């Protein structure tokens with residue numbers, strides 16, 4: 001009986017998440033949301049509160065923020081004004097307060113050097129994601145960038161990951177997803193992609209160890225080395 005191949009064997013492309021994986025964007029969310037709340041006459045909230053609301057796109061974030069003060073009917077009543085204010089404030093400060101996690105550029109460079117194709121798939125709207133990646137000088141690493149509004153469905157639905165696999169012309173088993181949350185892992189499992197998680201991001205307040213993945217990596221550089229190890233090992237032959 002031969003041992004099953006490791007899930008990272010034969011991987012030829014990687015799909016990288018943005019918020020909580022490449023960039024700590026909570027400080028940007030914090031500034032934009034509190035400016036929006038101020039405009040709506042609501043008191044400021046903490047970065048820690050916002051951290052647990054990030055990950056399922058802008059609409060979910062704004063609904064969660066409004067739910068602190070309003071019932072369902074109130075959320076609907078204030079949603080459009082809140083979203084307009086939030087988008088305006090976010091675009092005005094996009095990237096000014098966010099920082100790269102350690103070894104992000106080094107990890108992306110190593111993945112490229114190993115010959116992998118790279119996609120960024122984020123639930124962030126594309127109009128936020130593109131200027132942010134450019135400002136942080138990360139855009140050049142990616143063959144394609146998809147936002148939360150690029151397709152009818154966003155993570156944890158597998159659709160954006162499936163679209164990235166199609167873009168690369170690769171079967172999902174050869175495309176690893178790397179992210180910080182159960183959204184990324186669930187989308188990857190549903191698409192049939194192997195998945196690695198990082199422990200430092202935003203996982204809706206849950207420990208990353210509770211999320212089903214093929215491994216937890218400290219940094220994107222660690223991910224690149226792990227992928228390289230399995231691609232160069234005898235079991236990838």
Ligand SMILES: O=C(O)COP(=O)(O)O
Pocket residue numbers: 017018019020054055056057058121122123124125155
């Ligand atoms: O903006 C969000 O909701 C999270 O985006 P992410 O998919 O890059 O983590």
Ligand SMILES: [Mg+2]
Pocket residue numbers: 017018019020021055179180181201202
């Ligand atoms: Mg994320």
